[in-house]
Amino acid sequence: MKTYKQVFSELKRAALIPFFVIGDPDFDTSLKIVKAAIDAGADILELGIPFSDPIADGPTIQKADIRSLKSGINVQKALKFIRKLKDYKDIPIGLLMYYNLVYQYGIENFFTDFQQAGVNSVLVADLSIDDADEIIAPAASAGLDTVFMVTPNTNTQRMKLIASKTTGFIYAVSLLGVTGSREKLSDMVETLVGKLKGLTRVPVCVGFGISRAEHAVMVASAGADGVIIGSKIVQLIEENLDSREKILSEISSFLTSVKNSIPLRS
């Protein structure tokens, strides 16, 4: 199974990491969409299992969660989804979760079952580093990497603590706020990435609000190891619900253009 380490060391530029809600708008279409994203050059995937109360997400991803839940997605179907993706291509997958779904499934079982399906890490959006011990041991024994978030208001001491507990990559949140596409890239990105890069050798991937190729270029130029694009892509699904074909073509061409703009590392 391909690891984050392999991807980051092989790539000569920042990794392209699209985010999808599994099952948005339904299982089969969602699978086609994610495969198209892989074909368009995704290096790593971030996938979410929908939750009824996603407090870290803005309207776009909230609506995707609702579409997916309405189509009948649950944790078992998400496992099946990931197995099918891994049959298609061996690409690293990070899961983005709200804690209650993991907790109800049973933390250890959740990590073991998803590792076996082909997942590399599970980021729990509403579990901070202060309670990370609830998931670190189960993650390690299941053979998963850890991914934690750092935000622009995280202090230096916490950044160091977070880095010390992270084996996969640090998910650097570009702004103060929830997910959602934005016209402008947050002016906090450069400082945040620069600071993290000075503190740790753990790879740093940046997400939240990255909506255009030029945003990705700026993030990559700031020294990030990966660029995570969520709401912008999910929005392309929402805007084209009447044509499955159009969803695929729009997402492919968007990701291709981003991929082609990300500069080689100097």
Next chain:
Amino acid sequence: MKYKGRFGDYGGFYVPEVLIPALEELEDAFYRFYEDVRFVTELEQLSKDYAGRPSPLYYAKRFSEYVGFKVYLKREDLLHGGAHKVNNTLGQGLLAKYMGKTKLIAETGAGQHGLATAMVGALFGMETKIFMGVIDIERQSVNVHKMKLCGAEVIPIEGGSGTLKDAINDALRYWTAHVSDTFYLFGSACGPHPYPTIVKHFQSCIGKETRQQCLDEIGKLPDMVVACVGGGSNAIGIFSAFIEDKDVKLIGVEAGGRSLDSGKHAATLVAGRVGILHGAKSYLLQDKQGQVYDTESVSAGLDYPAVGPEHCLLKDTGRAQYVAAEDEDVLDAFELLSKSEGILPALESAHALAYLCSQKGKLDKETIAVVNLSGRGDKDVGIVEKHRPLEQASDR
């Protein structure tokens, strides 16, 4: 964070990283000021002159005759704003002022907490935004109007079931984007640490007064203390003074909605399973997978799928007992108190009264029950009218 904020295994602060600095700042400020002489003096003054504390303990003689034992009402309904909520909003509002914050946000269900926040927003000259579900806006429209008159902006929340849970989701999202200058004035003894501790502290005046009033006026402690439980603030406020008095039964009454079997209720402690929502581990109404249910209750203030962590612990240790009252029985209790005493209770508080009605004829006539009458029912007249048109009510 200095403390874990746990009650047994319940509670904690399960929030995204971005909110941690704000919760840390709040925790730090609370422990710095809550015993500070200047802070305490100022809060006591406001509680007295602005809110109207202490609230009376009233022997409800005719209601008592109906149920067959002695019922005393702790009259939080007489406070400014019409509910216990002002105890908490004065405390947290003052804390916000001491912290130098100039903007307040709050969620609200029944609109009582929203109104109490709008009041202190006006009092302290702070810009105030209230998040409220669209269903609640419709059914508690009088309070919406009052909030606006106090200068607050009311933000309607469409998502989910348009009730308290959805209002909290969006208030948390808004806070995430405005952590640096905004104080989130949380309305109940739930949510992430340090809120359960802070809200309990500011509501504990209810219990302290009640206990002393019992000793002074009745000459002994009551046999039971009964309170309704939404998030759990009025209940923990009155329970807290009696926890060590092992002979005093503590009874929390949740919203049984249409009925427990129908699934259309908000009886979290009675029918829920442990889970994590809104920053805390607590009992939670959810499906097998962990998706949170939309709840249902005639009372907007109890219409919430989670509950304060300390109540979870009190349930598990058996120190308190939690039951549910169904909508129809609650409406009966509302009418009964109105008719027998000329006091219109909030539908939330009427849940506690409905429990007493269910004990009619089952308790010794010397039994003393204290009910936290957490709020007044003016806001609910429209709902009651809809369920029980007046001709029908007068036949009862």
